[in-house]
Amino acid sequence: xxxxxxxxxxxxxxxxxxxxxxxxxxxxxxxxxxxxxxxxxxxxxxxxxxxxxxxxxxxxxxxxxxxxxxxxxxxxxxxxxxxxxxxxxxxxxxxxxxxxxxxxxxxxxxxxxxxxxxxxxxxxxxxxxxxxxxxxxxxxxxxxxxxxxxxxxxxxxxxxxxxxxxxxxxxxxxxxxxxxxxxxxxxxxxxxxxxxxxxxxxxxxxxxxxxxxxxxxxxxxxxxxxxxxxxxxxxxxxxxxxxxxxxxxxxxxxxxxxxxxxxxxxxxxxxxxxxxxxxxxxxx
Numbered sequence: 001x002x003x004x005x006x007x008x009x010x011x012x013x014x015x016x017x018x019x020x021x022x023x024x025x026x027x028x029x030x031x032x033x034x035x036x037x038x039x040x041x042x043x044x045x046x047x048x049x050x051x052x053x054x055x056x057x058x059x060x061x062x063x064x065x066x067x068x069x070x071x072x073x074x075x076x077x078x079x080x081x082x083x084x085x086x087x088x089x090x091x092x093x094x095x096x097x098x099x100x101x102x103x104x105x106x107x108x109x110x111x112x113x114x115x116x117x118x119x120x121x122x123x124x125x126x127x128x129x130x131x132x133x134x135x136x137x138x139x140x141x142x143x144x145x146x147x148x149x150x151x152x153x154x155x156x157x158x159x160x161x162x163x164x165x166x167x168x169x170x171x172x173x174x175x176x177x178x179x180x181x182x183x184x185x186x187x188x189x190x191x192x193x194x195x196x197x198x199x200x201x202x203x204x205x206x207x208x209x210x211x212x213x214x215x216x217x218x219x220x221x222x223x224x225x226x227x228x229x230x231x232x233x234x235x236x237x238x239x240x241x242x243x244x245x246x247x248x249x250x251x252x253x254x255x256x257x258x259x260x261x262x263x264x265x266x267x268x269x270x271x272x273x274x275x276x277x278x279x280x281x282x283x284x
Contacts, residue, residue: 001032003198004055009228010042010111011058011183012220012241013080017209019223026205032198043110046072049188056202058185060112065263069272075192076251076259078203080183080210083244084176086157087116090145093168097151100124106136106144107154112181116154118265119178128270139231145169157243158236179265180258185248207248214246 007018027034037054045057046067107113221237263276
């Protein structure tokens with residue numbers, strides 16, 4: 001039995017687990033072979049699942065909906081607690097942007113920042129086409145904001161924390177004020193139905209790993225500092241880790257309802273081309 005887990009820098013749980021080296025021997029003890037599929041863009045997780053290059057992925061809550069919009073039958077395995085403080089819409093103090101119409105914004109297209117922006121647009125009776133959404137991240141986004149090349153930045157930690165230390169940068173709206181923001185762990189429905197024992201075991205390993213991160217934040221921060229962008233310091237990763245809740249909850253009807261609301265929101269403003277009906281929960 002071969003298990004392929006996805007790892008990308010935006011899902012810290014899986015990324016840290018990938019570099020701790022503890023799950024591979026645990027799989028071997030069960031007679032399973034565990035391999036990692038490393039990639040950089042979490043928004044493309046549905047593509048890798050559909051191509052069967054990976055079996056289980058972890059992302060924000062938007063990529064599984066995008067995958068379902070392309071026809072992939074998704075099974076939700078587990079979710080993190082809500083993360084209310086890890087993203088905000090930033091602007092310069094001098095730019096109040098009372099209306100988002102015709103504004104130039106940057107975020108992570110295809111990620112949960114799409115849902116965050118969708119709710120902000122809905123409140124102003126606007127659509128996706130009423131704004132210009134760029135794909136600038138990290139220092140590139142910071143520089144564009146400070147130079148006035150963009151009007152707003154849907155910034156994510158640890159860059160959010162760094163940006164807010166700059167005197168002229170202010171947060172106009174926090175993600176937790178607009179949407180329920182979680183990490184989700186998901187797979188192909190056919191794979192979960194074929195290997196329910198493996199799916200349940202992976203969720204257990206992720207739960208144990210999250211407990212390790214919570215109990216060893218310095219060690220977890222050092223892994224991220226060693227393996228990711230050297231511009232982010234260990235202390236900044238440490239603030240990110242300590243600033244978010246850890247732990248996993250199995251997929252539930254409540255989670256599916258949240259996903260349905262997000263699908264409705266994304267369709268309402270034009271982020272996805274069709275209305276979706278998420279009418280099946282996968283219990284593990």
